[in-house]
Amino acid sequence: MRSSRSDPDSPSTLNFRGSLSHPYWQRGLLRHPEQLKRLKDDPAFIQTAVEELLRYDSPVQRTARITNTEVEVDSRKIAKGSMVVAAIGAANRDPAHFSDPDRLDITRRDNRHVAFGFGIHFCLGAPLARVEGQIALGTAS
Numbered sequence: 001m002r003s004s005r006s007d008p009d010s011p012s013t014l015n016f017r018g019s020l021s022h023p024y025w026q027r028g029l030l031r032h033p034e035q036l037k038r039l040k041d042d043p044a045f046i047q048t049a050v051e052e053l054l055r056y057d058s059p060v061q062r063t064a065r066i067t068n069t070e071v072e073v074d075s076r077k078i079a080k081g082s083m084v085v086a087a088i089g090a091a092n093r094d095p096a097h098f099s100d101p102d103r104l105d106i107t108r109r110d111n112r113h114v115a116f117g118f119g120i121h122f123c124l125g126a127p128l129a130r131v132e133g134q135i136a137l138g139t140a141s
């Protein structure tokens with residue numbers, strides 16, 4: 001899979017688009033006017049709203065790794081040197097992890113999504129992106 005700065009799906013483009021463009025953050029809200037109204041009525045929900053929008057409409061939908069050893073996932077062996085794609089967007093809608101996952105709920109608590117990845121490569125810009133999102137929603141809602 002080739003990726004470059006001009007590729008609209010490249011991680012750098014997605015990060016830039018996800019963190020800095022207000023419409024992307026707000027897409028979920030525009031499709032759910034009742035949630036937008038709730039946020040307008042009570043801006044105290046801005047923090048949980050940002051986390052929920054990251055979960056519900058994850059700007060980075062997938063990432064990939066190459067296995068450096070044979071691994072076993074759910075009794076299935078994956079050979080060394082295989083490319084494994086992690087579907088971040090799907091994980092963030094996992095019904096085993098989130099109640100009513102396809103519902104946008106800006107008041108959702110215990111929202112342990114993986115929109116910024118997980119583990120050693122966890123997004124370095126996450127705190128900045130979160131603040132930007134909160135400012136974007138706060139000034140627009």
Ligand code: HEM
Nearest residue numbers: 015018019059060063115116117120121122123124125129
């Ligand atoms: C909403 C905005 C953003 C989202 C959803 C996002 C998402 C992600 C994800 C999922 C990863 C992990 C990729 C992987 O494991 O393969 C990642 C890594 C990274 N992000 Fe972000 N990101 C955002 C904004 C930013 C910003 C604003 C910066 C910098 C100012 C940034 C810098 C980085 C860097 C440097 C890494 C690589 C970390 C590593 O490999 O150790 N991100 N991001």
